[in-house]
Amino acid sequence: MPTDVENWKSEVYGNEIRDHLFEFAEQGFDSIPDDERDAWFERFKWWGLYHQRNGQEGYFMMRIGTPNGVLEPGQLRVVGEIADEYARGPGTNPIFGDAYADFTTRQSIQLHWIELSDVPAIFEKLEANGLSTQQACGDSWRNIVGNPVAGKDAQEVIDAWPVIRELNETFKGNDDHSNLPRKWKVSVTGSADGSGQGDINDLAFEPAYKEIDGEDVVGFNVRVGGGLSRNEPRLARDIDVWVAPERVSDVAGGISALFRDNGDREDRYNARVKFLVDEWGAEKVRETLQEEYVDFDLHTAGRDVREEYTYNTGAGERNDLIGIHDQKDGTNFVGLNVLVGRMGAEDVLELADVAEEYGSGEVRLSQRQNVIVTDVPDDQLDDLLDEPILEHYSPSPSPFMRGSVACTGTEYCSLSIVETKNRQVRYARWLKENVELPDDVDQFHIHLSGCTASCAQPQIADVSLRGMKTRKDGEPVEALDVGLGGGLGAEPQF
Template sequence: MPTDVENWKSEVYGNEIREHLFRFAEEGFETIPDDERDAWFERFKWWGLYHQRNGQEGYFMMRIGTPNGVLEPGQLRVVGEIADEYARGPGTNPIFGDAYADYTTRQAIQLHWIELSDVPDIFEKMEKHGLTTQQACGDSWRNIVGNPVAGKDGQEVIDAWPVIRDLNETFKGDEDHSNLPRKWKVSVTGSADGSGQGDINDLAFEPAYKEIEGEDVVGFNVRVGGGLARNEPRFARDIDVWVSPDRVSDVAGGLSALFRDNGDREDRYNARIKFLVDEWGAEEVRETLQDEYVDFELHTAGRDVREEYTYNTGEGERNDLVGVHEQRDGKYFVGLNVLVGRMGADDVLELADLAEEYGSGEVRLSQRQNVIVTDVPESELDDFLEEDLLEHYSPEPSPFMRGSIACTGTEFCSLSIVETKNRQVRFARWLKENVDLPEDVEEFHIHLSGCTASCAQPQIADVSLRGMKTRKDGEAVEALDVGLGGGLGDEPQFARWVTQRVPVDEVPGALANLIDSFAEAREAGESFRAFVARHDDEELDEFVDPEETDYEDPMMHNTKMTWYPYAEDDSMDAKPPAPADD
């Protein structure tokens, strides 16, 4: 039997949701019929609007999909202005203030406290500048990810940006692909560093060479069925297909249609294509694609460059794109660290000014929640690096600042079990002050996810933290499970969950003790990931030695039971009314 969600989708879905959205925006939030709210909130996701959690009724998270994280000149300013004008609500964040933008792990942007009545004005402003929220959430093609510096990167095998742009233009709003059984996450990478993180996407195109009529041609190998959510992480499976750049759209559309027709619409927990690949195997996926969804002969896989991958591998060069890097054209891109991906609206606007002053005005977003200013001429580089804003968003941050990723958490999200972003800021600051990594270790990735949905990609970090609960002195407190040794690369590896339910105030101490053990017991030059790999779970659990320190956590209680964790009166009884449609 189809789920309620499938029934709602079969009634109204895709582009047509917009007219209803605008109608409700005009007539007021309260005019959404009481018995249709679940249905409309589900549908609004397709247009990038996600109803915030219990206690924040009537406010929405808005996700802007920026393909490959590319913000063309002028677009960042628009984001900053929208954040400043519209992303303000009844709650003030003690670290980030009243208005801010979040850069996500899929190279998109999220704003909070958006009111339905403002949506038409926001859409008008965005669309005037080439931005959209279309399909940023919901059961369809999501924001396409890749190496954010595609087209500029010196390490590039092939420029994937035209391919991504073409896929985005083809499949955004395409009625044949607008109602899939579940979300559809695509990665297209042209560089040899693996920075598109294809392995954790539903569909991945990775650079590869194929001999065609005696000549080596650059194109893409295809992998299908990766994803991290729901305690069921999978790396995308190699389906033994190489495709030339001009055929990517045909193969991507074929696989999207295969998923549309064969994915499980009766059980949303079993709907992602990773489960179909589990059931069928890679060979049957390939055969079905060939027989039913493309009208040309597929090539077998080509020679990939996975051995060269460095991004988020836990060792080697360029694990992220922070810092100053030379572009192919002799100019520079400068990767700035944005701790947990959140930037105040004022800073967004100032960065937009700096990008125009020193670069081309273009800015790009990475999957590590960071921002990259491109096209800076060598002659401007020193002055740019001297700008005050770069003291906070540094191209040379502490490893603990640089390596921190966090999801939205209980501040706004229905799924999360714990507070995340502010906590990760507190953790990073404490670690920076109190813990020394071995001198030759310049990067250390800590990802904090509030639940098993894994939006912070916890399974592919040196240290993975995931929201949990425990009791401490008889009181229920927020806690974190600790996983170690995850990372991508030629041989990707999910973290092993070695220590469970550490009370949040003991996590910094646990990490300090873990890093001390690593520093003492590592072999010369050994990476943390390699160190973890040669120890068993019991030994690693010993290294993670939870301990109270001078770190204090003000959010030990059940932040999910508040209307907003940082409010003076945070009880559900004090929740604000749904915003009036003014």
């Protein structure tokens, strides 16, 4: 029997939700019938809106999708303006103030305290500047992730940004792929460092070489069924497919449709594609894709570069893209540490000024919740590094600051069990002042996730912290489940 969510989606879903959303915005939050709120809150996710936790009725988190973390010139400023005007609640965070933006582990942006009545005006401003919340949440194609400096990276094997752009244009708002059994997370990377984190995505395209007609051609190997949620993390499985860049959209659409048609719609806890791959095996996934979902012969897997993967491993000079790095055009990108991914609205606006003054104005977001200023000429580097804002968002942070990642937590999230952002800031600051690491250790990854949804990706950290409940003196209390030694790279492990 289909779940309630499946029934709600069958009644109203996809693009048609927008009209209803705007009607409720005009009539007010209370116009949503009490007995229909769960259904509408689930549907609103398709347009990037999550209702905040109990006690914050009428307020929403808004997620803005930024494919591959790319913010074109002017877009960061728009985010800062919206945060400053609309993302203000009745209270003030003791560390971050009363208006801010959160950068996520999927290269997206989240704003809090959004009122339904303001949604049409916010959408208008976002869309006028090339931004959107469409499918940022819900059972559909989520924000596509990858190497945040794709197209600019001097060390990339292939520029994956055109591929990501094509996928976003093809599948966002596509009715054939908008109602999936569960969320659909895709990674495409062309870099040799593994910065797309394909291992923990539902569908991953990773750089690989294939000999065709006697010549090495660069394209992508395909993996399916990774993910960290619940207590059953999986690494994406190799399905023995190599695909040329111009065929990525066809293969991605085929696998998305395969999941749409065969994923579990009766048990949401087992509906992610990782469980389908568990049941079928990689070989059957490949066979079904070939026989039913693509109309051309699939190549077998090519020679990958996974032995070079360093991103999020603590190894190598650019494993998290913090600091100053060469671009292929002779300029530089500068990665700045944003502690737990949260930046005040005024700082967002100031950073937009800095990016425009010293670079092209284009900014990139990483999966470690950090910000990258691009296109900075050599002769502008010293002046950029002298800007006061870089005292707070450093290109050379403490190892503990650099390694800190945290999800939204109980501050806003109804799923979370513990508060996360402020707690991780306190941990990082205490460790910075009290713990000395060896000189050759420039970062120490501590990921704090408020629950088993694992939005902070704790299983791939040196120290994994996940919120839980336990009992002390017979009474329920907050606690943290602690894990050690996770990481990605050539030999990923949880």
